[in-house]
Amino acid sequence: MFDVRIKRLPGNEDMPLPVKMSELASGFDLYAAVGEPVVLAPGERALIPTGFALAMPGELEAQIRPRSGLAFKHGITTLNAPGTVDADYRGEVKVLLINHGREPFTIERKERIAQMVFQRVPQIRLVETDELDDTVRGVGGFGHTGTK
Numbered sequence: 001m002f003d004v005r006i007k008r009l010p011g012n013e014d015m016p017l018p019v020k021m022s023e024l025a026s027g028f029d030l031y032a033a034v035g036e037p038v039v040l041a042p043g044e045r046a047l048i049p050t051g052f053a054l055a056m057p058g059e060l061e062a063q064i065r066p067r068s069g070l071a072f073k074h075g076i077t078t079l080n081a082p083g084t085v086d087a088d089y090r091g092e093v094k095v096l097l098i099n100h101g102r103e104p105f106t107i108e109r110k111e112r113i114a115q116m117v118f119q120r121v122p123q124i125r126l127v128e129t130d131e132l133d134d135t136v137r138g139v140g141g142f143g144h145t146g147t148k
């Protein structure tokens with residue numbers, strides 16, 4: 001179990017915090033902290049504030065993912081899916097939504113617009129070398145397995 005600190009940003013004291021809709025849900029649903037409703041025309045995108053900032057342990061990241069229901073019913077999804085919130089980011093978490101549907105879609109304050117899934121990120125050091133290990137995969141280039 002990790003503790004992730006969350007801070008409501010000024011003007012968002014009324015906003016619900018991200019919430020797991022069931023005990024074992026992977027993601028915390030995120031609420032739109034828009035001042036006024038935002039209308040997304042078909043094909044349009046908008047950066048939607050959530051009204052909070054995070055401080056998570058260095059081995060974590062948060063991924064901002066679409067909600068399946070919004071995607072299926074309205075064509076609303078996250079353009080940069082999954083969005084990446086780095087462990088050292090202290091700014092407001094935002095959600096980049098795009099309307100792939102055929103109808104305008106209105107985002108109201110406190111509407112659930114996306115979900116946030118925390119993941120462990122292994123610490124990796126890239127080590128440059130002239131030789132890699134022998135392998136039968138990938139020698140044919142991108143997309144090749146080396147087998148038929």
Ligand SMILES: O=c1ccn([C@H]2C[C@H](O)[C@@H](COP(=O)(O)OP(=O)(O)OP(=O)(O)O)O2)c(=O)[nH]1
Binds near residue numbers: 064082083096
């Ligand atoms: O859906 C998202 C994606 C990113 N971010 C914030 C947190 C993240 O740590 C920061 C930078 O995101 P990213 O690294 O994806 O963007 P970049 O365009 O590569 O920015 P940078 O120049 O900071 O690397 O923006 C969000 O709030 N929501």
